[in-house]
Amino acid sequence: MSDDDLNPDETGFDRILQFTLTDRNARGRIVRLGPVLEDILEAHDYPPVARQLLSEALVVTALMGALLKGDGSQLTMQAQADQGAISLLVCDYRDGELRGYLQHDADELVELGATPSLEQLFGAGHLAITFDLATTGQRYQGIVPLEGASLTEAVEQYFAQSEQVPTILRTAVRPGHGGSIAGGLLIQHLAEGEEGRERLHVRMDHPEWEHVAVLAGSTREDELVDPELGLEALVWRLFHEENEVRVEKGAWLCRGCRCSVVHFEEVLARFPKEDRQDMRDEHGIIRVDCAFCSREFEIED
Template identity: 60%
Template sequence: MTDTSAVQTETGFDTVLRFILPDRDCRGRLVRLGPVLDEILSAHDYPPPVKHCLAEALVLTALMGSMLKDEQDQMTIQARSEEGLIRLLVCDYRDGALRGYAEVAPDVPAQVGANPRLETLFGKGHLAVTFDLASTGQRYQGIVPLEGENLSEAIETYFAQSEQLPTRVRTAMAFGQDGGIAGGMLVQHLADGEEGRERLHVRFDHPEWEHVSILADTISHGELVDQALSMEALVWRLFHEEHELRTDGLVPLRKGCRCSAEHYASILSRFGKEERAEMANDAGDIVVDCAFCSREFAIPGMLDEVS
């Protein structure tokens, strides 16, 4: 067996480890979030069940976003409901930059545990996964119901229905006085290897895929959030009996809110003069609230052209 991870510097927090099992036509991603997770979650005082769900969504966004090829490509997860504890949850990824936000109902019952079912969190809602490809200008979107125990199960449904890709996802979150840790693994079977190509004959019961998915199911919650266990050691622990295991590079992660006064001024300049006048306050400024980082930006001078 070939173990290329042994020659690399072992990863810590806030990094995605990409790996391939060539003989099984499978690819995978491992991620463990730490300081970046705390930085994103600290923007709002989320109740425990919302914090747990948003942390899982950020792990899923990092796992899926790290599969993008172009630096300007973007992947977005959006969960929406009109009746649940969480009305809107949005996370996106672009070139290693990760951000997320949840809009919470006014009152969260105290009896709701830290890790409730999706039905408790969202009621009847839907999950949309969107890929915006910069090189072609194309947008691909798949929408699935918010059903199952957690967001990971909903993502597996997305890949099965929208991408026809056999996929297993495992996530884990742990919060303590010193902050949070969130980890996850995603493995997929690609019928023609890493690039996929023709997928008309993908089999969800393919023996190679069944073997890998069974191994993936053995990963434990504790292993995913164990900061003393590197991701290289974890993927080796799972697949050390394979003929060949290749790591395919590391992707560093960072908090990536794109808000700035210049950014919002550019967006507002696209509106007509009358529309900008309606948005402005008595001082003539347009105040923009960034939900991702909980900051307000007062954009001055937007009414200069309004007579």
């Protein structure tokens, strides 16, 4: 089913929907990835478990990236392991561009079966989330252990520990021969309901937040990945008893890859001439692989 099959006022695939519960001092983001997700996954021959994990990570990255303000700002999420079937997972979001990649041991993934735990996938790993703000040039990074039943739970712990912002995060992935679908919901309690004001309380047990958390926590996985259910309809289903729910369509999403010959020439120019000489093949060409898009670039130095 395509976006055209939905009510024209309903948001379907590959676009962020922003919403605010004005009386509850809460803001949220919701997204459902479709064609963009499949474009990213198809860049590599990932086994099913790896596709599932990367799909979840891309949904989380899109939701967090949609919190950024100002063109050029970037959100990067990286999970790295000391041991485990997954050695590296990295995703980023900038101006609606979404990309992701993971390194894995295919044989180990097969041995883990269809539903491995986060610990089995990564071992004693850690999760790093970085915000690069274009408007101020500042960078903020939080690092937390990769703990919990899923990557989604680990990110919730990041918000609780590093950001100290009450946050509910729900994700779901539906693989399929016609293309994978992944959806997610993120909702947060704002300090006194206003961004930019002094944070007067950070309470997970605040009555307003407890009410919102119960409603948001009732989101079902099948609702997040149902292509016949528009995102506005899902927000209404969850919060229709509230006095006011403001919704606004956010960024369209696309598969991002910022690789180009010019980019790699600029990067290579920072290396000493001797190092660049060692990188050349017998034809004098430096070959650079892009992990995100699985393309090879030939650089004549």
